[in-house]
Amino acid sequence: xxxxxxxxxxxxxxxxxxxxxxxxxxxxxxxxxxxxxxxxxxxxxxxxxxxxxxxxxxxxxxxxxxxxxxxxxxxxxxxxxxxxxxxxxxxxxxxxxxxxxxxxxxxxxxxxxxxxxxxxxxxxxxxxxxxxxxxxxxxxxxxxxxxxxxxxxxxxxxxxxxxxxxxxxxxxxxxxxxxxxxxxxxxxxxxxxxxxxxxxxxxxxxxxxxxxxxxxxxxxxxxxxxxxxxxxxxxxxxxx
Amino acid sequence: xxxxxxxxxxxxxxxxxxxxxxxxxxxxxxxxxxxxxxxxxxxxxxxxxxxxxxxxxxxxxxxxxxxxxxxxxxxxxxxxxxxxxxxxxxxxxxxxxxxxxxxxxxxxxxxxxxxxxxxxxxxxxxxxxxxxxxxxxxxxxxxxxxxxxxxxxxxxxxxxxxxxxxxxxxxxxxxxxxxxxxxxxxxxxxxxxxxxxxxxxxxxxxxxxxxxxxxxxxxxxxx
Numbered sequence: 001x002x003x004x005x006x007x008x009x010x011x012x013x014x015x016x017x018x019x020x021x022x023x024x025x026x027x028x029x030x031x032x033x034x035x036x037x038x039x040x041x042x043x044x045x046x047x048x049x050x051x052x053x054x055x056x057x058x059x060x061x062x063x064x065x066x067x068x069x070x071x072x073x074x075x076x077x078x079x080x081x082x083x084x085x086x087x088x089x090x091x092x093x094x095x096x097x098x099x100x101x102x103x104x105x106x107x108x109x110x111x112x113x114x115x116x117x118x119x120x121x122x123x124x125x126x127x128x129x130x131x132x133x134x135x136x137x138x139x140x141x142x143x144x145x146x147x148x149x150x151x152x153x154x155x156x157x158x159x160x161x162x163x164x165x166x167x168x169x170x171x172x173x174x175x176x177x178x179x180x181x182x183x184x185x186x187x188x189x190x191x192x193x194x195x196x197x198x199x200x201x202x203x204x205x206x207x208x209x210x211x212x213x214x215x216x217x218x219x220x221x222x223x224x225x226x227x228x229x230x231x232x233x234x235x236x237x238x239x240x
Numbered sequence: 241x242x243x244x245x246x247x248x249x250x251x252x253x254x255x256x257x258x259x260x261x262x263x264x265x266x267x268x269x270x271x272x273x274x275x276x277x278x279x280x281x282x283x284x285x286x287x288x289x290x291x292x293x294x295x296x297x298x299x300x301x302x303x304x305x306x307x308x309x310x311x312x313x314x315x316x317x318x319x320x321x322x323x324x325x326x327x328x329x330x331x332x333x334x335x336x337x338x339x340x341x342x343x344x345x346x347x348x349x350x351x352x353x354x355x356x357x358x359x360x361x362x363x364x365x366x367x368x369x370x371x372x373x374x375x376x377x378x379x380x381x382x383x384x385x386x387x388x389x390x391x392x393x394x395x396x397x398x399x400x401x402x403x404x405x406x407x408x409x410x411x412x413x414x415x416x417x418x419x420x421x422x423x424x425x426x427x428x429x430x431x432x433x434x435x436x437x438x439x440x441x442x443x444x445x446x447x448x449x450x451x452x453x454x455x456x457x458x459x460x461x462x463x
Contacts, residue, residue: 050365077371087366090463091384101370104380135463146366153370 001026001061001157001188002047008055009042009212016042018212019056024157024190029183031203031220032192035235039212040192044161047190048079061156077105080150084162086142088134088149094121095130098149106153113152120148124178140171147178158182160191196240200224208232248429255423255433262416263440269333269415270402273340274348277401278394280341281348282383288353299349306346312407315339319411336405336413344401351397355390356382388459395452399445406441416440 002024009017016039024030034040045051047058049065049072058066065075089097098120099113108116121127124144134142143163150158160179164172176198183189183202193199199206199220206220208229216229224240227233287299306314319335330338359382367377387394409418420433 048369050369073368073371073373076369079369081366081369083362083366083369085360085362087360087362089363089366089381091388100380101372104376105371133463149370 001028002190003059004047004056005058006056007043007046007053007058009039009046009051009053016212017046017053020209020212020214022207022214024188026156026188027186029187029189029191029202029204030207031199031205032190032207032209033194033196033199033235034209038210040209041161043209044159044190044192047159048076048081050081073105077153078156080153080155080158082143082146082150082158082160082163084165086134086139086146086166088137088142088146090134093131093133094126094137094145097134097145098152101149102152116152117148120151121145123181124148125174138171139167140174143167143171143175144178147175147182151182157188157190160189160193162192162194164193164195194239196224196236208235210235247432249432251423251427251429251433255426258419258423259416259436259440261414262419262437263444265413266402266405266415267444269336269340269408269413270398270405272337273344273405274394274398274401276337276341277344277348277397278352280345281350282352284345284349285352285356288349289356303346303349306343311339311343311404312410314343315407315411318342332411332413335411336408336415339408340401340405343404344397347397347400348394351390351393352386355386355393358389359385391456391459392452395449395455398452399448402445402448403441 004022007020032040095117098117102108102113203220206223208216216232287295318339367381406417420437423433
């Protein structure tokens with residue numbers, strides 16, 4: 001579904017991604033781990049072109065999205081993204097946050113978009129918050145709304161950029177539960193995370209990124225239990 | 241001396257309606273100018289934030305030239321210069337309105353730029369990640385938040401324009417200050433008409449700042 005070849009990205013003189021190759025299959029849950037500054041978030045942000053790669057190719061559903069002249073907006077409608085800082089729209093209610101893109105981008109009728117929105121809110125357990133503004137929600141609730149907002153566009157893949165890193169510990173579980181149920185339903189997911197337990201339990205494959213390259217990858221349980229590369233070993237010894 | 245002065249408000253019978261006309265003209269030209277200035281200023285703020293350097297240059301030249309020259313000179317140029325340049329008379333209302341619009345547009349451009357840049361970068365990213373185009377995200381997500389950020393500053397700008405519109409009296413635009421001058425010339429009574437318009441300006445502006453406070457509180461519903 002996603003094919004990445006030789007992906008390069010630098011900010012000024014700093015090289016952040018230094019040739020990444022990766023394939024993500026339909027229905028696969030790929031977790032990306034690595035030390036901070038390793039380039040894992042940049043890798044994720046390149047997938048929906050929030051960052052413009054300096055080199056290499058990315059293919060999504062058979063289309064080379066790194067080609068010039070591609071309609072980025074259409075691409076992004078099929079790729080949902082969830083951010084560390086939630087980025088809910090503070091001037092819109094919970095339901096408006098979810099229904100806005102279907103209405104404005106997909107030309108869905110308001111009643112239909114509200115229906116989709118309410119279904120998604122039920123799914124993340126926040127029906128009663130439909131008319132609340134984001135400022136009234138806890139971090140965990142905000143992130144669940146953000147997931148619902150991304151799902152409202154019926155994306156083919158979901159990108160998660162450290163979705164639980166800005167949460168108080170007691171709220172991590174509720175967000176991970178929503179992500180687990182998504183994974184069970186067969187959603188293709190790429191997740192940058194520090195939650196090793198979640199990676200082990202839900203991930204089909206784990207990528208360890210360091211210094212802008214994929215240092216090691218494999219089945220999460222195996223990589224986490226028996227890291228082969230010294231850098232993976234060193235990183236895991238610090239976080240596990 | 242103060243006690244010895246003979247207050248004379250007898251002109252009110254004959255000239256009282258002059259003040260009403262003045263209030264109407266002052267508010268009309270100020271409100272129109274600030275609304276147009278808001279549109280102009282928002283467009284100029286886009287120029288100033290453009291990725292293309294020629295557009296940035298046009299935007300910042302406009303802002304710097306307007307901020308760097310006196311309002312009264314701008315007024316003379318629009319009122320006396322523009323008709324010569326165009327070859328036809330534009331009328332005093334148009335000249336007054338254009339002057340205030342072009343002037344406040346420059347200040348509002350700076351206000352809007354600050355307001356837009358104060359909106360968290362993640363808002364644009366979230367909107368774009370949902371497939372919204374840049375301009376749709378700007379209209380739906382960024383501008384409403386920016387507008388809320390800058391409402392106090394915009395209100396301030398409106399108040400400044402109402403006060404500065406008194407300069408329009410110099411070229412004979414029949415706003416409030418001009419009316420006081422007219423009465424002074426016709427009756428030789430000086431201080432009373434001036435005190436009256438001072439009171440009127442104060443009441444107008446005090447009311448406006450109260451109304452703006454209410455508007456701000458309304459917009460805070462989502463905080």
